Amino acid sequence: MEVIIRNERTEDFRKVEELVRESFWNVYRPGCSEHFLIHVLRNDAAFVKELDFVMEKDGRIIGQNCFVKTCIDGDDGRKIDVLTMGPICIANDLKRMGYGKQLLDYSVKKAEEMGFGAVLFEGNIDFYKHGGFDFARKFGIRYHDLPQGADDSFFLCRELKAGYLSEVRGIYQTPAAYYVSDADVEEFDKGFPPKEKLKLPGQIF
Numbered sequence: 001m002e003v004i005i006r007n008e009r010t011e012d013f014r015k016v017e018e019l020v021r022e023s024f025w026n027v028y029r030p031g032c033s034e035h036f037l038i039h040v041l042r043n044d045a046a047f048v049k050e051l052d053f054v055m056e057k058d059g060r061i062i063g064q065n066c067f068v069k070t071c072i073d074g075d076d077g078r079k080i081d082v083l084t085m086g087p088i089c090i091a092n093d094l095k096r097m098g099y100g101k102q103l104l105d106y107s108v109k110k111a112e113e114m115g116f117g118a119v120l121f122e123g124n125i126d127f128y129k130h131g132g133f134d135f136a137r138k139f140g141i142r143y144h145d146l147p148q149g150a151d152d153s154f155f156l157c158r159e160l161k162a163g164y165l166s167e168v169r170g171i172y173q174t175p176a177a178y179y180v181s182d183a184d185v186e187e188f189d190k191g192f193p194p195k196e197k198l199k200l201p202g203q204i205f
Contacts, residue, residue: 117164
């Protein structure tokens, strides 16, 4: 697969937002918010610009991934620095062809090289297990605001440093920038071509 993975540049912003919008449209909710989310994240202090990647094929941006700093509130009072990831996506016409795994492996490796200890995020274990991720509960990490006994199979983790979480028990905190309002999403989306919002089986919002 002849591709280039590089850091996102300012001139890529609109193309990346269009890619993200197409990839997530009607997947988790009618319409989507992820294109606005990446727009907001770029200006957040916790956003790791060195880990903001695009994937190019034949001069076309076909994928993107990014990382944001956050923490685990340890049961012992400590705050343990970790990363969260995403949105991450591949163009719809190129999904299930190995590009997503290639982008994931590359970007996680770069996070490891920068010295980060672990990545925690929300995703599908059936895909991300191939990238070394496992259920966060196995590391003793709980998802914030999730009632005891509730399904936490969406909450995944990968250590980047062996044993980084071995003495940690606590609650993961989603970065504040991920909480965007529906009104702000709607206003931002007006700058893109109209698309039909559909309520589909499997959506979670």
